[in-house]
Amino acid sequence: MHISSEQFLPPSYFEYARGNGPGPRLIITGAIHGNETCGTEAITRVLADLDSGALTLRSGRVTFVPITNPLAYARRTRNGDRNLNRNLFPTAHPQNFEDHVANWLCPLLARHDVLLDLHSFNAPGEPFVMVGPRNNTGPLEPFQHEQAERALARHLGVQRFVDGWLRTYGDGVRRRLDDAQQIETVLRYGIGTTEYMRSTGGYALTLECGQHQDPQAPEVAYRAILNTLAFLGMTDGPPPAPVDPHAIEALSMVAVVDKISAGDRFSRPWRSFDVVAKGERIGKRADGTPVLAGFDGRMLFPDSAAVAGGEWYYLTRTNPEF
Structure with a gap:
């Protein structure tokens, strides 16, 4: 599908801000993949809590994007024209629907400090969170927020943690290819929402909330949103307890x-x-x-x-x- 910039309608997003106290700029995204709707359901529920007064933002700013990829969401498919969660960069000459979304999404991510990206997966299994690299100044994924990112991960409400995505993906790319320019091009394909967020100076987590149709997946996503807001001090009440260290995998x-x-x-x-x-x-x-x-x-x-x-x-x- 070729859509011109004039035809492209950006996804809807919702911003809540509280000026009474300083706080982080948090963005929460759902339906990066159109058949992964648990994040959309959870965000919709949190928006209702905020609008009714059942939940109150005390500090900082939070942006919700319930349906980040409207084309894929309308089709109930993983992708529209391509995988939005790969090669996520702005482009001067968008060739497909996801290129237009990237041109809209990347600047929005860059205006925030923290990203919680909500996903689900195909096969049955328990939820897990994908975290970024250790602090480093290397060429692949330089990063300086390891402690803050992993502290948030421990408070989302899940027990399984996975790291090493871009490093391991990059090792495979280098093994397959011997042309430096081609390697750099293919490495870009490994960049998704969290990797792009880290490249702008923030930190980010991908929470895989469960199997696509698991009725508990929206509950996992909802709890993670509330935990994130509380842990970052953006809502009232004490921060959530971290996961039991003995239960961590x-x-x-x-x-x-x-x-x-x-x-x-x-x-x-x-x-x-x-x-x-x-x-x-x-x-x-x-x-x-x-x-x-x-x-x-x-x-x-x-x-x-x-x-x-x-x-x-x-x-x-x-x-x-x-």
């Missing part, structure tokens, strides 16, 4: 395995966070060569429909230092 993405041929097959229908033992058979190549796990860990983002030359699955390791 922290994982780091450490390896990505590519699908070499269309004939490569998994040994079974893997799901994210399935336990994988060193030497366990993950699948086999088209020529019959077995694909074995190189270490004890957990599966993440297995994609049986991956194209040849693309990411087939990721492996994580326990991270005892989260």
Whole structure:
């Protein structure tokens, strides 16, 4: 679909501000992917709480974007023309609907300090939060808000934490390619909402609230919004208690395995966070060569429909230092 700038209608967003006290500038997004509606439902519920007076903003500014990708949302599909949560940059010559959304969304993100991005996932499983890198000044994802970001993550109400996305994705890109300019182009594809937010000097969390149709997913999202507002001191009442340290399951993405041929097959229908033992058979190549796990860990983002030359699955390791 080609939509001109004149035809593009920006998504609706709702701003609440309180001038009586200083506070952070928070933005909360839902439906980056159109079939992930738990965030939309939770945001709508919080907006009703604010409008009725059941919830009062005491400091700072919060912006809600219930439906960030209206085309995908209207279709109830993950994407409209492309994945909005990849290659998220402004562009002078938008070629598709998501390019127009990016041109609108990126400046909005840059006006804020903190992002909570609400998602859901396809297979059954428990909620988890994706966090950013350690503080660093490296070229891939320089960052200086590790402590604040991870402190917020511990107060969202979930127990599973995953880091290492862009680093591990980047390792796979460099392994596949040998042209520096092409590497830089493909690395941009790994940039989504949270990565873009960090690039503007803020910090951000992606909360995966549960399976798309799980009736508890909107509840997870709603609780996370309330917890975020309270933890940041933007609403009345004490901050929420952090997750029990003994209950935390922290994982780091450490390896990505590519699908070499269309004939490569998994040994079974893997799901994210399935336990994988060193030497366990993950699948086999088209020529019959077995694909074995190189270490004890957990599966993440297995994609049986991956194209040849693309990411087939990721492996994580326990991270005892989260």
